[in-house]
Amino acid sequence: MTDTEENQNIPSPGTPSDVKKTEQEIIREAKLKSIAESGVDIFPHKADVTHTVYGIVFKYSDSLKEDLEKKEVKVKVAGRLLSIRRMGRATFFHISDSRTKLQAYIREDKVGKENYELFSLLDIGDILAVEGVLFKTRTEELTVLVKSFTFLAKCLHPLPEKWHGLQNVEIRYRKRHLDLIMNPEQADVFRLRSALITQIRNFFDERDYIEVETPMMQTLPGGALARPFKTFHNALGIDLFLRIAPELYLKRLVVGGLERVYEINRNFRNEGISSEHNPEFTMLEFYQAYSDYNDMMDITEELICDLSVKFLGKETITYSDFEISLKRPWKKIKFVDALSQYSGFAREKFKDRKEIIVLASELAPDKTPLSYGNALDVLFDKYVKDHLIDPTFVTHLPKEISPLAKASPDNPDESERFELVIARMEIANAFSELTDPVEQKKRFEQQAEERKKGDEESHLIDLDYVNALEYGLPPTGGEGIGIDRLVMILANQKSIREVILFPLLRPKGDFSW
RNA sequence: GGCCCGUUAGCUCAACUGGUAGAGCAACAGACUCUUAAUCUGUAGGUUGAAGGUUCGAGUCCUUCACGGGUCACCA
Numbered sequence: 001m002t003d004t005e006e007n008q009n010i011p012s013p014g015t016p017s018d019v020k021k022t023e024q025e026i027i028r029e030a031k032l033k034s035i036a037e038s039g040v041d042i043f044p045h046k047a048d049v050t051h052t053v054y055g056i057v058f059k060y061s062d063s064l065k066e067d068l069e070k071k072e073v074k075v076k077v078a079g080r081l082l083s084i085r086r087m088g089r090a091t092f093f094h095i096s097d098s099r100t101k102l103q104a105y106i107r108e109d110k111v112g113k114e115n116y117e118l119f120s121l122l123d124i125g126d127i128l129a130v131e132g133v134l135f136k137t138r139t140e141e142l143t144v145l146v147k148s149f150t151f152l153a154k155c156l157h158p159l160p161e162k163w164h165g166l167q168n169v170e171i172r173y174r175k176r177h178l179d180l181i182m183n184p185e186q187a188d189v190f191r192l193r194s195a196l197i198t199q200i201r202n203f204f205d206e207r208d209y210i211e212v213e214t215p216m217m218q219t220l221p222g223g224a225l226a227r228p229f230k231t232f233h234n235a236l237g238i239d240l241f242l243r244i245a246p247e248l249y250l251k252r253l254v255v256g257g258l259e260r261v262y263e264i265n266r267n268f269r270n271e272g273i274s275s276e277h278n279p280e281f282t283m284l285e286f287y288q289a290y291s292d293y294n295d296m297m298d299i300t301e302e303l304i305c306d307l308s309v310k311f312l313g314k315e316t317i318t319y320s321d322f323e324i325s326l327k328r329p330w331k332k333i334k335f336v337d338a339l340s341q342y343s344g345f346a347r348e349k350f351k352d353r354k355e356i357i358v359l360a361s362e363l364a365p366d367k368t369p370l371s372y373g374n375a376l377d378v379l380f381d382k383y384v385k386d387h388l389i390d391p392t393f394v395t396h397l398p399k400e401i402s403p404l405a406k407a408s409p410d411n412p413d414e415s416e417r418f419e420l421v422i423a424r425m426e427i428a429n430a431f432s433e434l435t436d437p438v439e440q441k442k443r444f445e446q447q448a449e450e451r452k453k454g455d456e457e458s459h460l461i462d463l464d465y466v467n468a469l470e471y472g473l474p475p476t477g478g479e480g481i482g483i484d485r486l487v488m489i490l491a492n493q494k495s496i497r498e499v500i501l502f503p504l505l506r507p508k509g510d511f512s513w
Numbered sequence: 514g515g516c517c518c519g520u521u522a523g524c525u526c527a528a529c530u531g532g533u534a535g536a537g538c539a540a541c542a543g544a545c546u547c548u549u550a551a552u553c554u555g556u557a558g559g560u561u562g563a564a565g566g567u568u569c570g571a572g573u574c575c576u577u578c579a580c581g582g583g584u585c586a587c588c589a
């Protein structure tokens with residue numbers, strides 16, 4: 001593909017001016033023009049504020065009315081105008097920082113007729129700074145008595161209605177800025193997400209891990225069983241793949257002597273979109289030399305309990321209709337035992353490869369031909385997953401679907417691997433890393449066989465990785481935790497789109513919605 | 514991708530078995546100096562997601578399409 005061809009593929013977006021303006025939008029533009037004509041800079045370069053809205057409310061909302069009057073607290077604070085109550089020559093309004101709102105009171109006799117008229121050109125949604133002193137109204141609401149105000153930005157579109165706000169989920173995702181303006185509780189979800197990620201970094205930093213960044217664009221997508229996105233590098237003339245996992249690079253680092261590494265970054269998988277899946281999602285992966293999958297279970301319990309206690313203040317969380325206890329130790333159950341327990345079939349049945357494949361093929365006819373490992377996976381999802389609400393480590397997954405994990409010493413068909421399930425969702429996946437290069441090569445070759453049979457998600461043979469293993473990977477425990485899903489659990493959000501700021505949606509051709 | 518549901522004013526929602534598309538908020542004009550879903554009076558605002566079809570007549574019924582939600586399948 002040439003450079004020109006590549007560029008032709010870039011869609012040209014429409015421009016806002018292509019869209020017919022509504023009456024309200026025309027009126028707002030006219031008001032902005034009037035403001036400009038009165039000599040006000042309509043795109044000022046900065047606002048010297050002394051406080052944030054949140055800061056004022058946090059510090060002064062408990063102050064006594066009399067104390068505030070005595071102290072004469074002067075503030076200059078900026079925010080978005082979210083409600084106005086005009087009463088002739090005086091007006092009450094609230095400004096907001098998407099977290100907190102603060103009332104202000106402007107009177108013609110305090111700011112002068114000219115300024116009061118200028119204020120009347122402001123609409124709900126505009127951004128301004130107010131300067132004045134704090135007081136409390138008759139109803140004890142903390143309020144800024146405005147001495148002067150500064151216009152900072154015009155909102156050229158009407159905001160959604162004040163009682164119900166913005167409900168339309170499609171617009172909420174497509175115009176996240178509007179969602180954040182209108183729904184402070186949604187903004188809180190993203191604040192929590194940020195705080196959780198910061199604490200995760202602290203957690204690993206305290207344990208002598210170092211944070212690293214490995215390639216997002218890989219020549220050979222590996223480290224997971226999934227379909228990749230493909231792209232092209234012009235200068236090198238090669239295909240590149242957006243990574244489906246950082247795993248193989250992180251283990252190369254452990255070979256190199258970085259004994260404890262973690263990475264928090266995006267993975268990309270070219271698969272379905274659902275309330276639990278976004279094509280790009282954030283993954284925490286960490287590797288600890290001289291450890292195994294049992295150590296990973298300990299760390300996982302510790303990490304998630306730490307987050308829950310620090311940010312929710314408890315070890316019991318509410319998710320959807322469930323009360324979920326995070327009290328340690330968490331449940332552990334072997335994959336085959338779980339299958340047997342919830343399906344009612346005897347354990348022995350799951351060793352019969354042919355029968356299992358037939359059974360799973362009936363349940364998932366689209367997927368056939370199934371391998372034995374994939375068939376077990378199908379049965380697990382069918383019979384077991386819906387029962388796992390409290391945190392459960394499902395251990396000893398079939399070796400066949402675990403090409404990067406050590407085999408279990410007491411059963412060569414099983415691996416030293418676990419998946420953590422909470423509220424029916426797979427949250428984490430970990431194993432004792434396979435360190436034997438000869439065995440690893442063999443596993444890759446088996447995966448290649450699966451691929452020949454039509455399993456597009458099989459692992460590709462990565463000889464460069466095998467070569468790295470040949471330099472010696474110490475015994476290592478490794479784990480991936482889906483950050484988006486963890487945030488869903490801790491923030492009690494039912495869709496992954498509620499915890500990803502800009503989830504992928506099919507583009508719409510115009511702005512008129 | 515399959516199935517089910519949704520799309521009506523800027524927003525949130527109505528409109529019975531097909532019969533003149535409505536309300537609240539927002540907007541506009543006016544009154545109002547402690548309001549907070551401010552209040553009071555008045556005004557304007559619509560190609561009912563798109564295109565076809567059935568019908569004397571379609572927001573409503575049928576077909577196709579677009580976008581979204583739920584669910585199943587794949588996946589973390």
